[in-house]
Amino acid sequence: MELENPLITIIIPIYNREQTLERCLCSVLRQTYSHLEIIAVDDGSTDHSRVILDKYQKKDSRLRVVRKENSGVSESRNLGLQLARGEYIQFVDADDWITRDATETLLKAMQTGSEMVITDYYRVIGRKIWIKGHIPASSLMSRAEFARYMMKSPANFYYGVTWNKFYRMDIIRDNALFFSRELDWCEDFKFNLEYLKYVSNIRVETRPIYYY
Template sequence: MNNPLVSIIIPIYNREQTLERCLCSIIRQTYPNLEIIAVDDGSTDHSRVILERYEKKDSRLHVIYKKNSGVSESRNLGLQMAKGDFVQFVDADDWLTRDATSLLLQAMEPDTQLVISDYYRVIGRRIWIKGHIPTSSSMSRAEFAKYMMKSPANFYYGVIWNKFYRMDIIKENQLYFSHDLDWCEDFKFNLEYLKYTSNVQVLTTPFYYYVKTKGSLVDSKIDLKETIRTKKILFGYYKELYQILDMYEENKLKIQSFYLEFARDKVKAPVLPEAPVSPRAGKYRHKEK
């Protein structure tokens, strides 16, 4: 496929202090054939002003404004509007390396349905490299599932922003982000997407800067009843994947240990000196992740 269109979807809610950095990192990608879909989820700060300014600067940026209804609906609306052959998801307080999309496209071979990569985790002005699978390689869905079984709650598997998806799989199977979950809706999306894959390309080259902030959802005290409800829903999809792969009975106890796992992103490499943070970024704010 020559020069495919890549859709990059950005859900936004009150991210005036980090939005410019995010948009700049996308607009400046070395791969130019992009469709950038920014979905403003009813922001009450100056996010709209920033979006309007950048929309005038770059015709590839399309902004959708809606009433506040949550990140899942924002991403779903972005998917409905997307016309690309492939899709990336970026959160508004994070940013990409300049060659991110180019790197992902190179890894997406004709027989590959999903690309997953290590990522940078940013805390203040320090960076860690995060990942789980130790080497770059092409592997079957079953091989990938064996790795995931070891640490299913690892951010590496659960989040969507360190991955690259085929739009035809999403459209043909009507995949979407659940409105029934307040957290881990991205992991549910990944589990459903994996049902329609056969090969996964693993990269150990990080391309995404994930900003870790105080007050994020994973750091907050989530209601125990809601946690149990969410885990029960997720386990149904998790178990189904291993049943499809005919791996459940043999690994039942290990798979059921999913209930004891908590969201985490495992450190893979030592701390690096400083994050290349734009002076325009300002102070980090709360992040719904």
Template sequence: MRWRGRQGAPLISVVVPVFDVEAYLPACLDSVLAQTHEELQVVVVDDGSTDTSGAIADAYAARDPRVEVVHTDNQGLGAARNEGLRHARGTFLAFADSDDVVPPAAYATLLRQQQRTGADLVTGSIVWWYDDPDGERQVQPPWMKRLHATRQAGIIDQMPELLGDVFAWNKLYRRDFWVSVGLSWPVGTRYEDQPTLTEAYLRARRIGVVPDVVYQWRIRSDGSSITQQRASLDDLQDRWATKRTSRQSVLDYGSSKVSKTFQDKVLPGDLHRYFVLIPDCDDEWYAVLESGVREFFGARSLVHSGLPPMHRLTGWLVEQGRRDDAALVMRFLRDLPRGEWAPRVEDEHGRRIDVPGLAAGSVPRAALALRDHER
């Protein structure tokens, strides 16, 4: 059923999964309810919270009829989002995580681009919102700014790097598109955004892009968010699982251009966050890391990837089973003063990186070479 609110404005259903976020939930709900697009159904799914989050949500529902609260047993983020979708009535769907904030004009901006282009989904840029003890600051990731540089619309073949924007919550989706292609969120795994978003991009008849910042992603200073728990074995295994599912979707799509971009620029995108853990990891964790790197990059090495130079080198060393050298490189990078690059040297082939203690002659030139923009 299509639902249209006052003055013909389309209803947007915003699904907000909640679990033990009493300190952050009011700011999130206040930001959603303060949208300049007022025709909203805000479905808050209390996923078995053990703090006062559920009561906070109920209080919002008591004073604003746009808020509906569903209380469930704890089943995880994917299941909570799916539960919220079962209650959604809007023509359009959006998602917000309960510790983040949505800028006031976000949904109006996304909706305007959808109505201009007829897109099945529209995506905008984000900022990282750091709530450090020294004060709050917001940073727009350079790669997100690049992916959303211009206001445009098209199919994924025309902008395949967009597959790297795998977030659920900086987007607006046509509900009939979501239902018709059978989208849902994986249950029981971390990083559930990537498989679903990959499928959405590949199935969309038209994708809209706006350069505006439409989401503020809180990076918690206490390290308690899911994406800050990478040192655990379960986290790494879930990361490989979601990459595996997403890669298969891309391969099934059958575009060589999209597949190559996904392999070189999207699939490796977050590996640097794991490589930095190599110096202090245990044997079991490293074995899973190496196994995954070989699985995904054994046929086409990470030296071809869009990773920074030191991480391309580390990727090659992991591919070759050279754990001690990989740890040496990452330890050296970790100890560099903030903002300082690894040493560059000139040889008969041009400029390359140089890591003290690593025998350059034991590493192929491709793993050490600097690209034009890196020199």
């Protein structure tokens, strides 16, 4: 039975992002869905990211700042997962931002009977913005249907990244899923492939909610 107001954990890995961090944090803290736990993992930043994080942590008790020595984005995400108390997991990168209703949209999509949500996203280059996706229509599909689409373009960011997806924490915890510390790239794609092994249905939303 789905809870009406579940806690959602948003994990933000950060390393030297003083130029974009405030924009990211503001977009997360201003979500229309407010029952959030925001875990910002500072991966040993040497710029003013630390100062910005301290300022926002004082403003909003939902923001939890965790600091560690620099060891990479996989370790940061894994630490966030270890500390997460939410029923659902959302990832946001510190140089990106999300629409005001991003989390609410993801939650509603998940509650249609799915175990993962994937959305289109905005690709931002300077002042130009494109909508990016791959599956043409919003729908609830089986893992086999989803895999057929993915095999047409497996290298597409749409499938590989974590930030346009929504995850169930019980699936991550029960199957001891984590980001590989050995990989310098595609660690997120590997995580997604591992997660997909344990799901039956995926909700596709063609409405973009993330600015990359």
